[in-house]
Amino acid sequence: MTISFILNGEDVSLNARSYDRLADALREHFGLLGVKADCRRGVCGKCLILLDGRLAPSCLLPVFRVRGREVITIEGFSQTDEFADIMKGFAEAGLETCGFCDSGKILATAALLERQARPSAREILEEMASVPCRCTDPETMVKGVQAAAELKARRHYRRASQ
Ligand code: FES
Ligand code: FES
Numbered sequence: 001m002t003i004s005f006i007l008n009g010e011d012v013s014l015n016a017r018s019y020d021r022l023a024d025a026l027r028e029h030f031g032l033l034g035v036k037a038d039c040r041r042g043v044c045g046k047c048l049i050l051l052d053g054r055l056a057p058s059c060l061l062p063v064f065r066v067r068g069r070e071v072i073t074i075e076g077f078s079q080t081d082e083f084a085d086i087m088k089g090f091a092e093a094g095l096e097t098c099g100f101c102d103s104g105k106i107l108a109t110a111a112l113l114e115r116q117a118r119p120s121a122r123e124i125l126e127e128m129a130s131v132p133c134r135c136t137d138p139e140t141m142v143k144g145v146q147a148a149a150e151l152k153a154r155r156h157y158r159r160a161s162q
Helices: 022-029 081-093 102-115 121-128 138-160
Strands: 002-007 010-015 048-051 054-057 070-072
Touching: 048 102, 054 102, 081 102, 081 138, 102 121, 102 138, 121 138
Parallel strands: 002 070
Antiparallel strands: 002 010, 048 054, 048 070
């Protein structure tokens, strides 16, 4: 079957079987290697993407489920102003990322800030639970996301007042 959807801002389509998973299609068909398929059970957070702005594990998603929808991977998101806000906020707070968790932490933050401009510590820790990382303490995680939220809010304010 042919599946058409929006991928990182572009209309795309591919032929897929009913059991094909989105993570594999993104890597193998579109060469988006920032999507990593590791546990394939929705646990490790390495394959996270934004699906219509919500965080989703692409290893569990059959490709046909994204028909007509919008998929954003870390490659696409890294071209946005929001990406710059998040990276700067993380750096200000000393929130580290590595090759295992970087795309998950960044996209989880993006999804949360899209729904909630000023998230509480509880909301942040709930959202970031999708990205297991034993090397970051909860306080730094909260500070990093709140710093990103502040930078995003300031940028929107500047844009609105121009
Ligand atoms: S590959 Fe681990 S959550 Fe998808
Ligand atoms: S900093 Fe990447 S898993 Fe903890």
